[in-house]
Amino acid sequence: MISPDLSGAEFHTSTLSGPNNDCVEVATNLPGLVAVRDSKDPSGPALTFSPAAWNDFLRSIRTGEL
Structure with missing residues (x-):
């Protein structure tokens, strides 16, 4: 499988994230792709x-369906 090019990804964290840097970052600016x-x-x-x-x-x- 070919890895997608994430060089232009603009990752951000939720405003609900805590101060301990223990969260995920999401990039939604890539065409047809969401990176986490x-x-x-x-x-x-x-x-x-x-x-x-x-x-x-x-x-x-x-x-709550998960």
């Missing part, structure tokens, strides 16, 4: 999702 990484390891690996899969995941969390 560990805020403690910004140069480490990132998981990637289609925008539809990411929205389904978020909807599941918000509605």
Whole structure:
């Protein structure tokens, strides 16, 4: 599998994140791709999702379906 180019990713954390830097960062500015990484390891690996899969995941969390 070819790794997507994340060089232009603009990662951000939720405003609800705590001060201990123990959260995930999300980049939604890439065409057709959402990237997620560990805020403690910004140069480490990132998981990637289609925008539809990411929205389904978020909807599941918000509605308690997970």
